Amino acid sequence: MSTKVLIIGACGQIGTELTTALRNTYGFSNVIASDIRKSESDVFNQGTFELLDARDKDAIKACVEKHKITDVYLMAALLSATAEKNPDFAWDLNMNSLFHVLNLAKEKVIQKVFWPSSIAVFGENSPKKNTPQHTIMEPSTVYGISKLSGERWCEYYHKNYGVDVRSIRYPGIISWKANPGGGTTDYAVEIFHEAVQKGSYTCFLRDDTSLPMMFMDDAVRATINIMKAEPESVKVRSSYNIAAISFTPAELATAIQQIIPEFAIAYEPDSRQKIADTWPESIDDSTATADWNWSHEFDMKTIVSEMISNLQRVLV
Ligand code: VAH
Numbered sequence: 001m002s003t004k005v006l007i008i009g010a011c012g013q014i015g016t017e018l019t020t021a022l023r024n025t026y027g028f029s030n031v032i033a034s035d036i037r038k039s040e041s042d043v044f045n046q047g048t049f050e051l052l053d054a055r056d057k058d059a060i061k062a063c064v065e066k067h068k069i070t071d072v073y074l075m076a077a078l079l080s081a082t083a084e085k086n087p088d089f090a091w092d093l094n095m096n097s098l099f100h101v102l103n104l105a106k107e108k109v110i111q112k113v114f115w116p117s118s119i120a121v122f123g124e125n126s127p128k129k130n131t132p133q134h135t136i137m138e139p140s141t142v143y144g145i146s147k148l149s150g151e152r153w154c155e156y157y158h159k160n161y162g163v164d165v166r167s168i169r170y171p172g173i174i175s176w177k178a179n180p181g182g183g184t185t186d187y188a189v190e191i192f193h194e195a196v197q198k199g200s201y202t203c204f205l206r207d208d209t210s211l212p213m214m215f216m217d218d219a220v221r222a223t224i225n226i227m228k229a230e231p232e233s234v235k236v237r238s239s240y241n242i243a244a245i246s247f248t249p250a251e252l253a254t255a256i257q258q259i260i261p262e263f264a265i266a267y268e269p270d271s272r273q274k275i276a277d278t279w280p281e282s283i284d285d286s287t288a289t290a291d292w293n294w295s296h297e298f299d300m301k302t303i304v305s306e307m308i309s310n311l312q313r314v315l316v
Contacts, residue, residue: 001111005031006069008054008097009076011039013189014116014170014219016178018073019043021220032067035076041178054097057104064110071227073114074101080120081272082182083142094146098153105163113165114227117151117239119212120144121169124278131280133241133287140278151238158237166226167239171283174303175216176310184272184279188213188252191265192307195256196315200264207250207267210281214244215298215306222294229292236287243283244296245303255304 003026010019010033020043023031034052038044050063054076064072076097083090104110122131123138139145150167157163172185180186187203188211194201222242226234247255253265288294298306 001070003030003071004067004069005071005073006064006067007031007033007073007075008052008060008101009035009074010049011035011037011041011044011178012075013175013178013180014173014216014223015073015075016041016043017175017216017220018075018223019047021224022073023047025224032063032069034063039178054100055093057100060100061104061109064104069110071112071114072101072104072110073223073227074098075116077116077146078143079181079183080141080143080275081184081186083146084271084275087142090142091146094143095149098150102153102157102163102165105165106157106161111164112227113163114223115150115154115165115167116223117147117167117169118143119169119171119241119280119283121148121151121239122278122280126280128281130282130284131241132284133236141275144278155238164231165237166229166234167237168222168226168242168288169239169283170219171212171214171243173214173216173219174307176307176314177216184275185211185213187249191249191252191256192311193315195260195263196308196311199260199262200266202266202268203249204268204270204272205249205276206269206273208248209273209276210246210248211276212243212246212280212283214242214296215303218244218296218298221297222288225294226292233292235291240288240291240294241283241285242288242294242296243285244298245300246282247300251300252304255300256308259304259308
């Protein structure tokens with residue numbers, strides 16, 4: 001049977017670009033985008049879009065059956081900062097949506113599942129540098145707890161019911177086409193918009209806060225590649241570490257000043273600092289490289305160049 005894709009939470013930062021990439025991979029008529037509300041992005045006028053609440057199992061099943069879906073990419077979630085303000089809703093959305101999709105796969109209604117985890121599954125007792133694939137994991141945020149729980153359920157459904165679910169732990173994702181929403185790494189996107197439009201930015205993290213980051217093109221390619229990988233090569237069925245680069249706000253500001261010399265940065269850490277302080281500084285992704293040949297392509301220089309040139313084109 002040919003691949004027919006449903007993206008749940010398609011209007012988010014990753015979902016928006018994943019929708020376009022999946023359409024280019026599997027054909028426009030084979031990719032259905034869905035979200036609880038439609039975004040203004042033109043992406044969702046170029047193919048089939050369905051209004052869909054990720055917490056409604058019957059609605060998901062009806063959409064899957066209507067479009068004869070084989071693969072579901074479940075991108076809907078409340079991210080770290082927002083989840084701290086809405087713990088009950090975050091748990092409901094992040095966990096029940098996953099159970100609905102895993103159970104549809106267990107019932108053989110769908111064949112394959114992608115589910116995004118995050119480096120937020122690590123906590124302050126995890127090794128900070130080159131955080132390994134398997135190590136101490138004591139997340140202290142609502143988001144991180146939901147993602148670690150989700151990873152455990154993904155592995156359980158694979159081992160006990162044969163569900164073909166695949167997952168990667170995204171670092172902070174940097175992109176210009178769709179804005180992030182409610183994350184702690186969002187500063188690494190906001191800073192470019194403000195640098196291009198205002199020439200200055202006040203950062204909500206301390207200048208020396210090093211975090212793992214990745215350009216959207218790398219994250220989307222990793223997502224599609226793990227789903228295309230042969231089942232036997234996907235040996236980790238909780239979630240894979242993937243990595244690209246790590247940097248601090250001060251290092252990012254310096255890289256921006258290579259192109260916009262007058263750019264000025266100030267620092268006013270807020271509640272998101274204590275979230276960032278529990279996360280790794282850098283990630284060891286050697287297991288993903290060994291199992292399904294993962295490697296990143298975008299480094300600091302190319303990310304900064306891509307972000308500034310595209311935002312200068314679309315914003316100014
Ligand atoms: C967040 N962008 O900041 C997300 C991501 C690793 C961070 O999961 O919550």
